[in-house]
Amino acid sequence: MASDLKVHSFEEVAKHNKTKDCWLIISGQVYNVTSFMDDHPGGDEVLLAATGKDATNDFEDVGHSDSAREMMEKYLIGEIDGSTVPQKRAYIPPQKAPYNPDKTSEFVIRILQFLVPLLILGLAFAVRHYTKKE
Template sequence: MASDPKLHTFDEVSKHNKTKDCWLILSGKVYDVTPFMEDHPGGDEVLLSATGKDATNDFEDVGHSDSAREMMDKYYIGEIDPSTVPLKRSYVPPQQSQYNPDKTSEFVIKILQFLVPLLILGLAFVVRNYTKKEE
């Protein structure tokens, strides 16, 4: 590693998001993994999906070997300026659920109020016509 590492901004690193130009952020360090794209065991899609963000969790979740970690040294190009990294978005649950049991119940009641009389009229019509034929 260089004795005086270059400091990169998040925006700068995010622009390197193609197969022929791919940089990653891992544990506060910036790596140019472009030469490794074809050799990566998971394929270049895995590396491309890790661009434009801090990919530390993605990297750690896979459980890379010690030799893979040592190999990273040759791709190291500097540090990320932490003040330029966007804050992680936290999950914000919806304010109100889409499902409202009271509204659903009201809807069902209105439908039944409409259908039940129709069913009774239909049944009365069938009974009337059936009994007329019998006479």
Template sequence: MGSDSKVRSFEEVSSHNKIKDCWLIINGKVYDVTPFMDDHPGGDEVLLSATGKDATNDFEDVGHSDSAREMMDKYYIGEIDMSTVPLKRPYIPPTQAPYNPDKTPEFVIKILQFLVPLLILGLAFAVRHYTKEK
């Protein structure tokens, strides 16, 4: 276990939320996973998304192996003061594009938004041209 073990506040832990400075709370313990960011099988984004909250459920839902759990010991830096952990996490709206259920690439959507009205307009002109009385 890390030599810097002590009781940490939620505010302190949640401020470590960057690729080069990443701490997580799992099962009441605080881990500095910064050295593991490049090696995490799920990528650094998975670890970053678990900052600023109690990441226990995120960790347990994945079903980590015994060896992964043993590896955590070298990243342990202390305990979390549970009285400082908020009961509810504030909602932070997503900063990405709106939900795209069929995973259509965004450029295809933009092209279709441009082309569909043109196609409808062209069809309207064609219908008008061919239905004119002669």
């Protein structure tokens, strides 16, 4: 049967990402699991979350039983064309801007330029209020 399997592109498989039309890629094989959606013990959300990508790790991480692996055979519809699968990208954390003391100093100076006149004005009002002759 392996020689009769159709080769599917990643783009084609990724289009089948709905409850009524769901295909998965697991270990280089393409599975049409549409008819299994209601019966999947983890619910259809689990299967839908595995669409549009290589779901091999998702499948293996769960630790499926031998009987589950045997059951997969009836959903097998083809193989994935590996050259069409996007390369996995490594996570690159965002770079923090290096500490710039000059920028911090500029910020402090602007705050002080705003606050100092207010403090002086407040002090002037307080002095005037407490030194008024009655």
